Amino acid sequence: MTHPLNPRPRSKKQVLNFKLTSLAHLGSNNYLLRCIPPISTEMPLMLPGQFVEIKVPHQGVLLRRPISVCNVEDGELWLLVAKVGLGTQSLSEMRLGDELDIMLPLGNSFSLEGVQRPLLVGGGVGIAPMLYLAKQFAQEGIRPDILLGGRSHAHLALLDEFDRYGAVHLTTDDGSMGLKGLVVDHEILSQSTHERIYTCGPKPMMMAVARLAAERGIECEVSLENTMACGIGACLCCVEDLHEQGNVCVCTEGPVFNAKQLKW
16 A cells, blocks of 8 residues: 655745855756745745746746755755756856746655654755755654765765765765665665655666665655656646556656556
8 A cells, every 4th residue: 555645735836036045066067056035025835855947047948947945944945956958057057146937836745754764865966855855854853864876976966964964875886985886786775674765866766766665665755857847737748657546747746656656
């Protein structure tokens, strides 16, 4: 039986003009954007696993870009952006004080209730929602195990932040940091006795993590990174086929799903 996802009520989505307060290059193609909502406007309640849709400040990009919530701290929204195309390149080239047209909060969230021994597994830019999830666990007095993977040490970002909230374990494809290999090669995962595993990253990685979790009888929640152009279920480009529900829009019914629901 699949475990129900987080039942906490979601904030009503809205569109706000945030102001960019910080832009940091974290190595490789990763950039951390920090921004604040308009004056006299409270930051909407953001749950771990939710995402935002950003209007790209470039005439050649018509569709918004979905970005996972990386953190909310001291009134700032943190967004981890991987520069992979024209849209994300434009975001990485913004200047301090520029405005960001952001639709938020979107999607559902991870379920934390009753979990005392969690394992968080992130790969690539999929580490972003893992940071906010780790922070939420830490605020509940739980220090999670965190497993992060990347192609090299340059692809592993925000390690100091992760260290604040949990016990961090690392893998790199080239062995430049942590264990040489993939996240599934690390004993913290391959020999896991955790109550629940949470994962986000490249699809092959998430599939492998979910398979290991199933073999060990551990519940696993995945945050899908399907293309989500609208964020409201209108464009249908993010559809995922589930066992019981059939085709659903990841942007409205996800992005977080129990791995058992997915037809992988």
